[in-house]
Amino acid sequence: MKTSRRHFLRRTGQRGLAALSVAALPAGASPLLTSQSPLPASPATAIKPDHVIRSLPENMVWGYFGADVPTVYTVKDGDVVEIQTVNPSGVSRTNPDEFYTKNNLPIDAHAKEVIAIMKNVKPEPSGIRGHMLTGPIYIDGAQPGDTLEIRILDLTFPAGFGVNSVWPGGGGIPDAVTSRETFVYRYDSKRRVAVLKEGVEIPLKPFMGVMALSPPPETGRVSSIPPAFFGGNLDIKHLTKGTTLFLPVSVPGGLFTTGDGHGAQGNGEVSGVAIETSLTLTARFIVHKGKTLKMPRAETPTHFIAVGLDKDLNKAMKNALTEAVTFMKEELGFTFNEALSIASTGVDFEVSQVVDQTLGVHAMIPKSIFTKRKFSYWT
Structure with a gap:
């Protein structure tokens, strides 16, 4: 039995200074990128977008979603967009x-571009705070009750470094952190790893922390x-190049916003x-059209993902389990x-x-365990 993508959708209801300098990197390491030399794209990448939305102040929104947020661009159903x-x-x-x-x-x-954005993009007047985001983008034809499929065709780095921080009151053990510190991870262009210091290398697996439609x-x-339920700061690390996110549409045009x-x-x-x-x-x-989701869902070449x-983390776990069981029951035909x-x-x-504030658990449902089924996929 072949399960199509449309069947899959059916009925789915700051601050601190870095402790690391260039001198701290290991001697003889592979060339490290600076912000002058962004990480090269995969040789297999040959995608010509229909639209390019640049990271300019006029295309940014600082930290919020909403049906009244002015759109920065309009695209058509099926368009490929570079954001x-x-x-x-x-x-x-x-x-x-x-x-x-201070970080060389x-x-x-x-x-x-970052400096211009920080100087010119204003926070939300009521005091709402969040991420620096690009959008929102109006998708022509998307209406409330529809589902928007976002196929992640590519993810590339415009700069050769990233930043991680710890601070008092933040993270998973907030009371244990006594000082603020920011760490610069420099990217290795040959081995596609992020180098913190000698002997610490994190494989690069880029993904967007925030992908959202308007509430x-x-x-x-x-x-x-x-x-x-409309997406946002899902922070699911599996949403890399070649994967898909499905989000419920709540307003005309959907109003897609991304960043983080x-x-x-x-x-x-x-x-x-x-x-x-x-x-x-x-x-x-x-x-x-007419494919309604209650919660985000995702798909990779090897897994379905329920969110x-x-x-409350215990309730988030129960919700993920409920979503996974509902998916297998309604889409794959199993009993509860x-x-x-x-x-x-x-x-x-x-x-996740x-x-x-709102915590996340995601269920990784492997396609391989359903041995009598073949699942079509776009990659």
Whole structure:
């Protein structure tokens, strides 16, 4: 039995200075990138987008979603869109140049974009705070009750470093942190790793921490920090190049917004942030008419991903389990008891993050365990 993508969708209801300098890197290491030399794209990448949305102040929104937020661009159903984003982690609004000079990072073209954004993009007047985001983007044809499919075609780095921080009151053990410190991870161009210091190398696996549609109009403007049913700060590290995110549409055009790029992240994001980095997302938007989701879902070449969210981690786990069982019951035809048994014996439940007010658990449902089925996929 071949299960199509449309069947899959059916009925789914800051601041601190870096402790690391160039001199701290290991002698003889592979060339490390600076912000003058962004990490090269994969040789297989040959994607020509229909639209390019640049990381300019006029295309940014600082920290919130809402049905009344003016759109910066309109695209068509099926279009491929290149969306440039910035992640100014470690960069202050009052003196944005300071971060680059104190960390021996040149103020190149990308750094100038970040500085211009920090100087010119204003926070939300009511006091809502969150991430620096690109958007929102209006997808022609998307209407409430539809589902928007976001195919992640490529993710590239416009700068050769990322930033991680720890601070008192933040992360998974907030009372244990006694001082603020910011760490610069420099990227190795040959081996695609992020180097903290000699002997510490994190494989680069970039993904967008925030991908969201607008909440319904009656919700008003909301912070980008806690994730919700419309997406947002999901922080699911598996949403890399070649994967797909499905989000429910609540307003005309959907109003897609993205940012909070991550070079790599461990499940949990336990310091409070990942390797925060600017990323360029290239994605195809596909509208599924009348296909209604209650929660985000995702798909990789090897897994289906069901998402659970709640301020209580125990409830987030229960919600993820419920979503996984519902998916296997409604989409794959198993009984409730069969689906729960499969979830217990073949599905991994991972903590997405524990630091975003609303906590996340995602269920990794392997396609390989369903040996009599073939699942079509776009990659």
